Amino acid sequence: MADHDLIDGYLAEIAGRLPSEAVEELADGLDETFQHQLLRGLSPTEAAHAAIAEFGRPAQVTAAFARQSAGRHTAVALLVTAPVYAGLWGTTLITAQAWNWQIPPAAALAFGVTLLAVATTLGIVAKSNNPATARLVGPATVALILLDLGMLAAVATAAPALTWAAALAVPASLIRVAVAGRNLPRVCAR
Template sequence: MAVAAGQADGEGDAARRPRSTRTRRLADGLTETWQHHLSAGLPPADAARAAIAEFGSVDQITDAFVVQALVGGPLGCTLLAVVAALITAATSRRSYRRARVGENAGLGLVALDVAMVAAVLLVTPTLVWPMLVAVPVSLARIGLTLRSLPRARAH
């Protein structure tokens, strides 16, 4: 907790950089949990260990931030763009140009699948049963989408 006090006093480089809302909320929650354990009578070191145990290890918190940043940031925007492109292509009845947007949406879907499979494999330390289903399904979707794209170009 000395780090938080040093940052609050404006010491160090980290104090000069603006923190994201999520980081602030995490730090506030961790501090509140630490103070709760202190008020319950635990010594400061034990209260800190108990608060960290509730929040998870540094690796778990970091992994959650990485996944959240990917899903909430560029991947979230890409997903919205892919959905919009698929809707545009699917509702096109007379416009060849609008129908061709589906090809770009397919490429975007492949990019999303590759990014998510890579993120899951890099971030998750052990395999869990949902991954045993989701990863092969994503790989199959990647293959089927890529296989269908050249046929779409030929027509």
């Protein structure tokens, strides 16, 4: 690595914001850029300034990492598809006359509060420029899987008959559970 205080300070600032693997990757690229600037005839200080300018301010670099994180992509995908699931399950509950089901009010309230917390968390992650915020997608994904499974269990036990809406909502939720479960290790990795 280029032994220059400016670059060391830049990397130290980024190290507080990004995972160590990302910082190592940035350090390698920054060193290559620094060496290239030296070959162009710049002094070490000028080469360090030029290399850092090419990479951008630490806030820009961390925001770029946040935008590219698996957690953010997952949050956006879950939010974008949420209206489809809401429509499918809303139609299912209406056509199955869910208001007649024997579901304890506390369970319905817990479901609603959890759903709101998941949606809020996914929204925060989708809008955040902080890579650390993307870690919240793991617990939100687990909660969403549990909500889907809870809805599937409620429909299986409480619905009087399978409706056309449930015939669409059930496989959609099963697919979301499978995809979210498969992506869970990726979004939980730091």
